[in-house]
Amino acid sequence: MKPEPNTEQELLLRARAIAGLTFAELAKEAGFSVPPDLRKDKGWVGQLLEWHLGATAGSKPQQDFESLGIELKSIPISHSGLPLETTFVCVAPLTGIHGITWETSHVRNKLSRVLWVPVQGEREIPLAERRVGSPLIWSPSQEEDAQLKADWEELMELIVLGKFSQISARHGEVMQLRPKAANGKALTEAYGQQGKPIKTLPRGFYLRTQFTAQILQRYYAC
Template sequence: MLAKPKSEAELLQRAQSLAGFSLGELAQREGFSIPKNLKREKGWGGQLIEWCLGASAGSKPIQDFPELGIELKTIPIDSQGKPLESTYVCITPLCQVTGLTWHSSNVYNKLSRVLWIPILAERQIPVEQRVVATPLLWSPSAAQEQLLREDWEELMDMIAFGQIEQITARHGQVLQLRPKAANNKARTDAIGPNGQIIQTLPRGYYLKTRFTAELLRQHFQL
């Protein structure tokens, strides 16, 4: 694994140096074994890119490059540059949410500065032939942050008022809350409709594809 990048410029330079390589070429170079498919190893591509860039956070709930204040997000795209799926941001607390503010939230922390690594990853392309595209270093504009904040505040209000089971993926303009668990048996505490503690699936925040598609379109003038 590379040493941690010392600056934003160094990180971006490393990311740009990966563009044009296939995941197979990078895996071979770094000694990673290549899975036949990603059903059981969905995060494999992201872990490979993290390794190539010297990310230090691992699975901790902090930014991937905490010293630089930068989060890394790989994003699968089609040949037109459109995202193929929503982008996972972070797990959300479902209890003890009183007093949480947008600026103290993990969503704000994770999305304040993001290094996006698009990967050409249409379903029919074998894992090892998927190609890393040009990276993008991004911070939300005032308008983008306003949309994110409105969605986050609305969803956190619903959690606080015991409406967790009423939240669907359709809620939110650009941010959605969905179950995030290895299987349906995973359970965590949440606030129930009468303020009591109930058991429910863990939930995670995701960016909707319309948001990430617009973000990529603006940057690359697609």
């Protein structure tokens, strides 16, 4: 893995340097083998980008470039430049959440400064032949922060009240809460509506595609 960049500008230059290259070219340099598809290797693209950009956090609950305060997010896009899937932000806390506010939340910390790296995501393009796009560094505007805060507060209220069965992908205008587990047996601790401990599926916060599409369109329209 390449050393961690010392500045935001150095990170952006590295990201620009790999723009236009194929996954096969990047994998060869990193010594990675290219899987046939991403069904069993969902994190492969992120790991490849982390290697080339010098991200050190891995799966730790902190920003990928902790010293710079920047999170790395790859975003698969279509031929027309639109996001093909929602963007995972972080795992939602289901216990020990007393006193957490939007301002102190892990979600806001993760989204405070993001390096977006678009990648070709159309399934008809073989994984090895897909290319990396032009990167951008983004921080939420006041309006975006307010939208994210409203959704976070709505979703966290449902968690606090133990209303897990009522949470659906329809909740949240720009951010949603969805189960995040390898299978239905991977349960975690939470508190139900009666305030008693229960077991439920882990949840994760995801950005809706229309939200990330607006970020990309605003940047590339400049």
